Amino acid sequence: MSDTDDTPKIQIDSDWKAQAQAEKEKLAAASKAEPGGDSPENTDFGGPGGEALPPANFETLLSSFVTQALFAMGAIPDPQTGQPALHLDLARYQIDMLGVLEEKTKGNLTEDEEKMLAGTMYELRTRYVQVANAQRGA
The missing domain is CATH 1.20.5 (Single alpha-helices involved in coiled-coils or other helix-helix interfaces)
Structure with missing residues (x-):
């Protein structure tokens, strides 16, 4: 060639x-x-x-993952039962999916989007550790 x-x-x-x-x-x-x-x-x-x-944009996509992770960590009650449900494996999966999103969009996000994603991941990971530790202690 x-x-x-x-x-x-x-x-x-x-x-x-x-x-x-x-x-x-x-x-x-x-x-x-x-x-x-x-x-x-x-x-x-x-x-x-x-x-x-809602608008089809990065913030809405991020919000979707966050909502699912919070639901799985019991922060949002189940709409059918009104009770929080704890599914740490699902919460971990949603957080991992955000990690994939972060990796695959590196260099393609605005500065505000990068900060939003990084801050969201930090908060979700922190909450996950707190919930997982509380579950182990229960």
Whole structure:
């Protein structure tokens, strides 16, 4: 294979990175748009019961993992029983999934998103250790 064969691949890679960066900037600008704006994130598809769905952005994705982890650690009661349920293996899994998210998005998040993810992971890990230690002592 000659150098000229490799050049288009490098160009394609550079073009892809430029396009991805442009889309990232577009999404960041759209997330700052007023609610109800023309942004795809603000499109009201309607959730269960007709309420608006949250925007499809990094913060909402992070929130989803956090909610699941807190539920598994008993911080959020089961909606059917009203009682907290403790599933440490599931909580650990959700925290590990956030670790995968952190690893795979390294260098692609805004500074605020990086801080949010790091702070969230620290808080969840700290809470997990506290809950696990309390469970062992019980």
